[in-house]
Amino acid sequence: MSEQLEGYVIYSKEYNNEIPFGVVSNDYECNAITNYIPSRLKEYLVEIEDKRFFEHNGIDLKGISRALVENVKAGKIVQGGSTITQQLARNILKDNRKSLLRKVRETIKAIQLEKRYSKEEILNLYFNNVYFGKNLRGIRAAGLYYFGKEVEKLNQSELLYLLTIIRGPNFYTQKPEIAAKRLHFISNSLHDKKLISRNRNQKNLKAKFNISNNQLLNIKSVSVPFITENTDSNKKKIVSTIDLKIQNFAKQFVSDSKYPVSIIAIKNNKVVAFASSYGTDYPFIYKSNVGSTLKPFLYCYLRDNGVTKFEKFNAYKNNFNWEVREVGSYKSQLNLSEALFYSNNNTFLNAANNTNIEESLSYLANIFNHDKKEFYPSSILGATKNGISLFELASAYSTFFSPKNLSDSKIECLSILNRIFADKLGFTIENAFLKTGTTNDNKDRFAILGEAELTFAVLRNENELNDESKEGGFIFQIRRSFSSFFNTDKNYKWI
Missing domain, CATH: 1.10.3810.10 (Biosynthetic peptidoglycan transglycosylase-like)
Incomplete structure (x- = not known):
């Protein structure tokens, strides 16, 4: 069906105005x-x-x-x-x-x-x-x-x-x-x-002509269903969910990056912006392991299923005898709150294994609407059989932490993610959150951040500049770009 939309013009709805910003095109040319x-x-x-x-x-x-x-x-x-x-x-x-x-x-x-x-x-x-x-x-x-x-x-x-x-x-x-x-x-x-x-x-x-040079984004047909509000086949027109202000920010974020990056934003369960160094379909079709970005979901599951706030777990070794990479050495024993803040893998592996690891995996599969067979014990560390797309990751956070669906454990989790936001980005906004994640060899690096209604998911691919640190220049770019974006309005409230 999306292939049949080739050549349709995509509009963004701004108040009572509709503004063209893209054309459905699988080619490098813009053919409306x-x-x-x-x-x-x-x-x-x-x-x-x-x-x-x-x-x-x-x-x-x-x-x-x-x-x-x-x-x-x-x-x-x-x-x-x-x-x-x-x-x-x-x-x-x-x-x-x-x-x-x-x-x-x-x-x-x-x-x-x-x-x-x-x-x-x-x-x-x-x-x-x-x-x-x-x-x-x-x-x-x-x-x-x-x-x-x-x-x-x-x-x-x-x-x-x-x-x-x-x-x-x-x-x-x-x-x-x-x-x-x-x-x-x-x-x-x-x-x-x-x-x-x-x-x-x-x-x-x-006649005097005012040539405007309005740039139109070429949008791959596979991306169209994710951003469509309604379609007019007679006018060859699609009204999208895109917010132009946020979309322009996303495009600039990609343009400013010295690394290949992708970004997607979801507001009230709708895609409002997306951009990528690899094409407009990439945030929707590229799937990979997502590292520690799954830990907030697991935190809430474990807290709701018997793990107390102060219960300690081994932070250096795990019951699977796996050699897992940790950010650094802290305490030998950590509770879940500390483990989430420091992104400690061993603590989460031990807590999940002590509770019911199969139920933990079913819980994750349900959140992402994936088959349970795609999740296995290493999914506690962010690995899945078929991977998770940036769109799926952003959608999961947006839905899970929706202000309309907050439990005590989610509020508790968000308070920790708010501390991570302040610690990594260097400025404080009430109720803003951040969680980062990396895959093996730092090949893919993720950052999920936002506030009550708006969730951003960012992916950086490759390790072109031999950046061996856990997050390196990636977090610097997040800090630089999002400090101005978030500071435009500090009135973010979940409850």
Whole structure:
């Protein structure tokens, strides 16, 4: 189903406004599609690019001959012989090489298009596939990028501007004076052919363009179901759950990182932001072990199932005789509160084993809605059979610690996570929380942090800079980026 949404524009809802911020695209190009192409725009295109469009079968021999004569007269290329159908073929093939092979392929494709589609359908395909520079394809993507408008809201001057840059978008957008001259030429030509009025032509000649360069995020189709609020198939439009302020913060967080990172934010059980060095699908599809980020869930389970607040466990050895890595040496015996704060593995292994480790594993499986068979004793340390995605991790925290669903053990756990927040980030916010986790060899590093309604999950991959410390520069980046974000509002309350 998500594949069928390719080319849909994704909007963020801001108060009563809907703001476009992305396009469903599995390609590096931003190709937004639309069912609405103004009939006048099609008329203008035919007049400017291919006057015999409705007469030829995709190849206009007369047009080629005429262009050849004019080019010989001028001693340079002043006219092109390509029909609209050939231009469409070139855009579909995505091949702009000046070679005989390309021309042959383009010609064959043009003839195939003419046999398969009506002239009207070819014009619609043209405007949904034509290249507009900046990795933009289609009139809709161009309108949103250059003017921040859907096609139906573009005025005639703006439509003519887009027609103007079709022949060389990267050239014309860099040469506004030359673009203006060509637009004036096109407008005067259309006026001479009585396709636009004298008054309209005068307005076009006086038009001043405020090019906005609105960046549109390419969003992989697999990510779409996680952020969709509702879908309009007629308008090829998706209204998302994304909060643009938080989304911009997430994008900046990734941009500022010297390491490959991914981030996702969930507010009131909805994804409100996501970004990744590896593509927009990564926070949803990449699964790995999640280290100590599972300890808060286990803490609550153990406290609810007989482990007292002051009960001590061996912090140096465990009953499984496993060699596990610890952050450092503290006391030989730790209670659960101390073990959660210091992220001590041995204490949690011993506490779980002394209680009912199988029930602990079932508890974790239920939280993540995974099959119980995916969890085994080493899951106490964050390892699972198929891994956990960043989205699943953030969702689990968001749901588990929802203000509407707090038990005494969860409130107790959150108070410890609040101390971790203050200890690692160096500033205090009432009820804000933080839990970090690492996998073997520090390959993946996690941080889950947030407040009553908003939960962030952050993943850093790889160890490019040979950072051998447990958290190293990762926590420094978290501290630097989130200090400004959280300090904008200190009124965070769970209860």
